[in-house]
Amino acid sequence: MAKSPHGPQSPQSPQSLLSLEGATVRFDGRAALDAVDLDVAEHEIVCVLGPSGSGKSTLLRAVAGLQPLDAGRVSLDGRDQAGVPAHKRGVGLMFQDHQLFPQRDVGGNVAFGTRMHGASKSEQVDRVRELLDLVGLPGAARRAVASLSGGEQQRVALARALAPRPRLLMLDEPLGQLDRSLRERLVVELRELFGRLGTTVLAVTHDQGEAFALADRVVVMRDGRIAQTGTPLQVWQRPVDEFVARFLGFDNVVRGTVVGEAADTPWGKLPVGEGAAQGTRTLLVRPAGVRLVAADAGLRCTVAARTFKGTHVAVHLQPEDAPRLEAACALRDAPEVGDAVGVEFDATEIVVLD
Amino acid sequence: MSITKKATVVAVGFGLVALPALAACGSSDSDGGSGSGAGSKTVTLVSHDSWAVSKSVLAAFEKQSGYQVKVLEDGDAGQAVNKAILTKDNPQGDVFFGVDNTLLSRALDNELFQSYEAKGSDLILPEYRADEDKHRVTPIDTGDICVNYDKAYFSEHKLTPPASFDDLIKPQYKNLLVTENASTSSPGLGFLLGTAAKYGDDGWQDYWKKLKANGVKVVDGWEQAYNEEFSGSAGGKKAKADRPLVVSYASSPPAEVIYADPKPTTAPTGVATGTCFRQVEYAGLLSNAANAEGGKALLDFMLTKTFQDDMPLNMFVYPVREAAQVPPEFMKYGPLAKNPEIMDPAKIADNRDDWVKSWTSLVLK
């Protein structure tokens, strides 16, 4: 398992609001969270990315105090949270399916946290108005929860989580149940909102697009451990291993032997650029680095399938005696299924993973 | 302490506080049970659920003696005795009233009572006296367990009502009698003892075989027998009951007159005077009575003419004190039998359980 390319951060660093050290949670002997170290600085938006079962929801629950740790510690503002119950931690958590209180109206939901913290009636009313304005639902306070659409519920849940001014806001699959266009619009809104409010956010999602759009920093999790942390760009450009690469949606992953600036692979010799690690390695070829040329040049392939992706077409190529390849090309250049084409590779789009 | 633990303590505390709090909010004037200590002004009477006394009579006693009387009714006669025995080490009250001659031995053998000769004991009619050497119990009332008959049925069928035990096994009375289970019902047991007194230790079984052959019906309790099966009672009439003979009390016919509106000029039922078994009810000072002095005063009171005069119309029993008044309805509709069957409590004690057992296998199986 790879270490974070950034190296271990100091757990005691004064600017980190949240700090996990060796946090471990076991269910029936299986580690759902396996010695996780993680720091979130104030005003930072961190997105935990991973497939289902990777332990990302457990991570949030452990921080919220809903799930006791079997080992390690969770600190907020440098203070160990062991023994501090959920309702005293001062963090906000937005649940995956919102979990709005069905017997209260929108205003009652949003006011709940401030009420628990002893706010006066008028303070509550003010705060509800303020937050509903903020999430774009002005005047919805008297509406019944059941009458809300999915997107509106999501906004109410967000307003409810924000209302008591938590020092850390945690989001569990915040946009999971919404349709794609709404999701894409909301993610932008959220990032803007958090930036404006200076909220510290720890979000989990299985959707890389959401994570990259939202986060200052992305944490990829696998089997209860952190596989990689970095800025969205860092993670996107240099996935740390085959798992991360494949999780990010890259399928052109192949074993090869790197000698000098070239690697010997089933797809032939690939250029790898200067200073690449030598020896037997795993290589990632981004679809953009697969160039289609005339059938008599380069690696000879047959077009097996093509999928329209909006901005480009993903072309699935079947070489003779080698694994399939995916190429990205402009719509007008895309060959038909069954065409024979040649393939050449771009060194800049090829990453030596380990 | 963590917040969870605090919540725990609060929850437990709430639970413990809740019960006394609830106890405090009721309407009852209850105080702590048998907490009447020596010199206490409360005297507690434990009895069965037929206990009754006129308010004014009880009030007069309270005023004159200075004691408050508290009454606990502990189920029917048998249950009340059994419960008194169970609790004798720490009794619920000071005086127990309601053990009769059929169960007297159970109470005495279990040392339920302590000795006290109540004032006025010398005025008790001699035939009711018992335990005269130790004075652990005081006779209070008496009554007869007798077969009652439905007058209407017999006049309709132009039949003479039965008058004796012997009559009951005659063919003209086939399928007419209903009685109670001797193992669970006080009149049922009394009737069994009456036959045993009449026919002797050996003869009664033979008599019951004939009674069974003559179609006697046995039900579990007096309520079912009288209200559901006996055609002469108010309940029986509504239930279209078809048994015109029932084992009940000599005081039942007067009750049918007194508890009717408008009152009939004659009782709808009568008593077969040759089928009676004499029952005597006793009271006694409980062995570990907290307020023995008060208990003694209460026992004395129960033998006064005032109480003895008041008793018949409240409990439908007869007084045991000489010269006590018997209400005219009693004299008219349900006088005590001239020659009832009687049995010495000691003999009852020796044979009761065996007889009931034999009776059960003979009659119920």
Add this chain to the structure above:
Amino acid sequence: MRLGLVAVPVAFFGLFFAYPVAAIVVRGLKVDGVWQFGRLWEVLGESDIRHVLWFTTWQALASTVLTLLIALPGAYVFARFDFPGKQVLRAVVTVPFVLPTVVVGTAFLALVGRGGLLDELWGIRLDTTVWAILLAHVFFNYAVVVRTVGGLWSQLDPRQEEAARMLGASPLKAWRRVTLPALAPAVAAAALMVFLFTFTSFGVVQILGGPTFSTLEVEIYRQTSEIFDLSTAAVLTIIQFLAVGAILAVHAWTVRRRESALRLVDASVTARRPRGAGQWALLAGVLAVVVVLLLLPLAVLVQRSLDAPDFGYYRALTSADGGVFLVAPIEAIGNSLQYAVVATLIAVLIGGLAAAALTRRDAGRFVRGFDALLMLPLGVSAVTVGFGFLIALDEPPLDLRSTWILVPLAQALVGVPFVVRTMLPVLRAVDQRLREAASVLGASPWRVWREVDLPMVRRALLIAAGFAFAVSLGEFGATVFIARPDNPTLPVAVARLLGRAGELNYGQAMALSTVLMVVCAVALLVLERLRTDRTGEF
């Protein structure tokens, strides 16, 4: 937290149930400090006792089968059909369930006894046969089946059956393959409850069975209360306890299976007007059964209570000169209501805490065992509990024997299982994450309960309270020992009036019974208005 929730109910049952019952059993089995375990085999060896055991078991089985046969069509009709008066009728069929048996025995004889309907029509008299007992058990337990099975049935999505029809199944086959399996756990649970109630049947058997038929419960009563053979009673109590424990274990198992995922819909969308001759005939048949088996006996009580000019019996209730009581019988209504209110408060408090503890997802085996334990009071004779109270609760600080609180305490013992059974399914249906959401927003565990659970279970709680109330109102077995002459309860007053000769006494007993019935029916009708989507098992 869990410990705290469990501690109060455990303390309650320990103190007011386990301890008194154990005390009376020990008193019976320990003579002069020596255990008499040999009594166990002696008693079991008696042919009378073996006969009682055999009768207890087979009559319970037969009653259960008969009840299911008669009540299942009723469950279907109440679940799937809309017809005028449905709510009132559903309340009325539940009245017998909470009526004291003294009264019901009398009423039931009017159906099967001499001069009863069957006698008038066909000359059939069942009052001395076992059929009277079986039919009376149907009368009592009809509502258990209608509510338990019907409750689920009305929420089963009819589209599942329709889907099966689309796949080519005949209506009968679709019902057998789709509806029946979904319903089976509810039917099994109802059957077990009926079995439990009839296995421990007391009043019905005592009144209708006479001295020839006897269940364990009746025998325990006779041995304790009349014959005073405490060791035999103790052995029988242990036997019944074990049997009931086994029944409850099976019941708990089926209930757990019942909570498996089913597609449930709102009950109001599944019911509709009957269509076609077949459905109308079914509805008519069920209504006929309800009228004959349930309404007729109840009507007899009313009719007999009115059998005097100008409501004479009712007017007599208001005067105290009868000599039976120190107070006017009508005051028994007030006493009964007060006791029932206190008993209900206790039952709701204890049952609510127990249900809350049992809801917790991390509830371990111990807590789940407690689930079954809460039902045990339904299976222990009232006379055992009553006598146990007497010898166990006689020392300060727990000298409660002659305090009035003992009455509601005894009544609450019977009420708690109803509260738990009613609230548990609703509480278990509350999404745990909703509670977590509240907690993260700053609500302490107590506030979470108040803010999240309470609003959700409020209606279930009211229903539970109503049941506890009605059951307390009708409780007789334990109350009769402790109610005092200056404040008798309704059932006690009825029993005492029935225990005396004279027309007025009998008439007043009928009038008071009618009053009790009306109070019960009104309480249940109010509940009907509050029926939630998941009402639990009663």
